[in-house]
Amino acid sequence: MAVTTSQARAIGRPTERSTTARGPMSRRSRSRVAVVVRVVVSVVVSVIMAFPLWVMVVTAVSGQSVFSSQLDLWPGSFTLSNFARVFQAWPVTAWFSNSVTVTALTTIISVVVSVMAGYGFAKLRFPLKTPLFLLLLSTMMIPTQAILVPQFRLVNAMGLVGTFWAVIIPGAAATFGIFLARQFMLAIPNELIEAAKIDGAGPVRIFWSIVLPLSKPLLAVLTLLSLMYQWNDFLWPLIVLRDPSLYTLPIGLQFLQGQYQTDYGALMAMTLITVGPLVVLFLVFQRWFVQGFATSGIR
């Protein structure tokens, strides 16, 4: 770090005089120009980033004008007919409630399992603790595509294919939550746990009435990350949910792509239904999401 600063000093020297010659006033106006430039750049970036989502919303709530050669970036006439068409033709309500069921159950199981394991690895003494932890750590590198075939055979042998459990149980085996939980719980002071032990509390009681109440931020981050992950999960449900009445929203969406081809009014309406809940969740809990992405590297 010391080296870095001295390097900067050595390089900076030649321009030093010119900066001081301009005086404080021009420097202030120069910084005002800089702020304006930054705002302009931010606006341009934001327009580009929001553009695909804007196109989706506009197309979903407009009449079927997508086939015209005209560029419509504003909803000409507001209508919900695209939604009505999709809902009438396909069991979208069922898909939505399937998504809610699968996401909720997987999230509950995986958060409970992760938090308990995190506590175990952070605060309890047991044999093979480090090797077991490294084993779990290494599973984070296993790509879904690398285990599709044996996982499918396993779930098939368990008789789960064609049921929600085929998605929920393997989905609950996501190990990233264990590391977040362990990291968080390492910071809980041992004195608190020792004191409770002296008071006669058993491990389950300590976990329930001391560790969990201190872990609310952890629970929030884990829950949101898991909700996002499961709501969007595609490849594995695509393989094990064969019956259209069991589809979750992403599978239904991909199925409708084949049905509607280029009827983008209908397709964008369905896309909006799929992404809407997560976008709302993100806007409300942005701080927790960002913290989760930053600490887990999951996305």
Added chain:
Amino acid sequence: MSSAAALAAGESPVAPAGGSASRRRRRGAIWEPSALLFVGPSVLLAVAFLILPMLGSFYYSTRKVSPLSGTSTPRGLDNYTTMLSDPTFLRALLNTALFTVITVPLSMGLGLALAVLMNSVLPWRKVWRTVVYLPLVISGVSVGLIGTFLYNEVIGVVNKLLLALGANGGIPWQSNGFWAFTSVVLVTIWIRVGFSMIIYLAALQAVPGDLYEAASLEGANGWQQFRHITFPLVGPATFFLIIMNVIYSFQVFDTIFVLTNGGPGNSTEVLGTWAYKVAFGPTRDQGYGAAIGVVIFVLTLIFTIVQWRANRNRDVVA
């Protein structure tokens, strides 16, 4: 709760004694049976649904699996030698490498630039930040589907926009391999840039402000400050991002599956989509599919180890 906290605080003057006592206990072989209850379920799930299937992939990669009955017979290393003469696999391997080499630096470079921008004096910062992050929570299927609309050659918004801006013809986003690949890259950067920005922004906020103040007093201009202060200090974030982004790009599936499904021809086929098609498509060759899965895993593993070692050596040198 509060009494426990007070107790802990009250204990702190005698912490040395308590500390050594607990250290002594930790060194002893006493173990808590409740650990089985707390750690057991996670280990069980990971072994059953991640570790055993991974070992299973190695096993099935040496088998021929019957598409209908699911029974398997030994095939030796034939599944691996098949790869060398499978043009689609070779193309998918090349495409995956290209896709990784292009998307990782681009999304990280843009992410760093945006992080520097958002870390500076900037009105309405929260709004801009939210907009850049938003695509992160959108599913790959939705992103791919929005992509098919944006890049549709006939009715797509991007070509209409280009015409409106005075281009004398649309871009063949779907019928030309190069442009299809470009569309996949653009969509990926759209959803990934926010992730790099989050990590870089966290790193930037840890850089002490007086470093810049000192450099600025010494007359270092903006680029010099970036080159000699910012860039070295976000090194650990860069290391982390290279690993996470390369793993993501290596395993890309949802977006490409929906946006191009590997086409036109096999110009956007990647290892992820090809492994799925082989194992669960019409051919249903699950032995070969498992072998491709093993290749994806081994490549991820090799990359992570190499990157880890390189970073450790760099730290030693520095």
